[in-house]
Amino acid sequence: MDPIHANVVKDVPGEKTKIGTSIVDTAAATIQSFGPTKQIHQHLCAFHFYADDMTRQVEAHHYCGHLNDEVRQCLIYDRPDADARLIGVEYLVTEELFLTLPDEEKPLWHSHEYEVKSGVLFLPGVPGPVERKDLEKVAKTYGKTIHFWQVDRGDELPLGLPQVMMALTRDGQLYPNLAKDVESKYGVSFQKERENRAYMEGLAHGIHPKANAAGVGLKTVLREIDCKPSSDPPPSVPRVFV
Amino acid sequence: MASSDKTPDSMPVGAGKVPPGKPMTVGDQVIDKSAQMLQTLKPIKQMSQHVCTFAVYGHDMSRQIEAHHYITRLNQDFLQSAVYDSNEPSANLIGVEYIVSDKIFDTLPPEEQKLWHSHDHEVTSGMWVCPGVPERIQRTEFENIAHTYGKFWCTWQVDRGDRLPLGAPALMMSPQIANMGVIKPELVHVRDNKFKISTEELKKSRANIPVSNPGNARVADYWMHTGKGFAIDIEHAEMKMKEPQVEIKMVEAPKFP
DSSP states (O other): OOOOOOOOOOSSOOOOOOOHHHHHHHHHHHHHHOOOHOOOOOOEEEEETTEEEEEEEEEEEEEEEEESSSSSEEESSSSSTTOOOEEEEHHHHEHHHTTTTTTTGGGGOOEEEEHHHTOOOOOOOOHHHHHHHHHHHHTTTEEEHHHHOOOGOOOOOOOSSOOOEOOSSTTTTTTHHHHHHHHHHHHHOOHHHHHHTTTTOOOOOOSTTTTTGGEEEEEEEEEEOOOOSSSSSSOOOOOOOO | ETTSSOOOOOOOOTOOOOSSSSOOHHHHHHHHHHHHHHHHOHHHOOOOEEEEEEEEEEEEEEEEEEEEEEEEEEEEEEEEEESSSSTTOOHHHHEEEEEEEEHHTTOOHHHHHHHHHHHHHHHHOOOSTTTTTTTHHHHHHHHHHHHHEEEEEOOOGGGGGOOOOOSSEEEEEEOOOSSSGGGOOOHHHHHHHHHHHOHHHHHHHHTTTTOSTTTTOOOHHHHHSSSEEEEEEEEOOOOOOOOOOOOOOOOOOOOOO
């Protein structure tokens, strides 16, 4: 039986914003420049699941900007609305850059090839031909996703530890009711898109065996430590790999 | 497997850029732009404030960073911010901070409270600034923020030389009046020069902002009470798998004679 997903959005606890506060916000928004966030150019919808629990699947709205042609950084919200909750972040890198990551790091990243080619990852509101031009590139990237707010378990506030998230890698993983819900909300058909994207190439070297947590589960654990400033000076130059 | 307080293995230096990678081609920029015109990006449009302040790594308080918050207010008691390492268009997204009023903070269990930090000192010391916005306009907002608590996860330790976001997320703490929470003067000077402000002067003008009483058994700023910080480890775990979809065929119940 499919689990119940937290479709009912509870309000974040707190009083409605007071007029005085709102005026200050508006003033700031008018005066200030928003350099980094003006780079956010794209809204992308996909699904994530918890790295230790594939039964908990989350609709994830990514708002992405390019740092360069090979690296993107995204803010993840639970829905595409003005009152959406910021639930996490994702970074995307090309296959080439992924391969330069230390081996210990690779399991924290997931491949995007399946999500793109199956049609479940899409750009809401963007016509197919334009969307596909960009998704051709996304299919060849890896992502690292951390969520901070477990809205799917009904948390009204961002409680607990950050969670490593993974992405779909094969048919049969995505809950049909979640898929249908998203398809009808955004007027898309994953099956149709799968057909349209059949021409796309995936990763040149195939999915790296260490990616997608190398097929095992991952969890985050809190460790208490003595809080002393480190006696070593912090590294001030990048370490050279020889 | 990965820990927020463990330096990751090296990556090839390449040209040394952070992050590595080729610049966008004109063609890609055109695709980007044409998609952008068709999408509304509503959550991003809600960001209403840019704040520049400082933060300290909870597991190594000698490491301090300038942090740029792009803040959205969800209601009178809750804010969420995307945190970058500068205010430039090329800034790296280094984490997320959530901010709640003391009223909401007091509803959190102690185990959760330990992960949060107070903001009163940050505001009254002049660390927390809204570049470009006159102080007097921000006054009521400062009075609000001085009564809030924050939870800040850092996902990219740029200051340690990471050219890409490596390792486990790190828990950050806030500037405080004493000891390991004091922000290095040279960091403050660099920030002040960039924004043509004087944190010293701001401190004077904010001296009379009321701050919340620490009472109520609040457990924020855990390091101040215990001398302990927190690191995050990422470990192997049993993956809870999805049950295979089984088609259930209804069969007629056997008839008994």
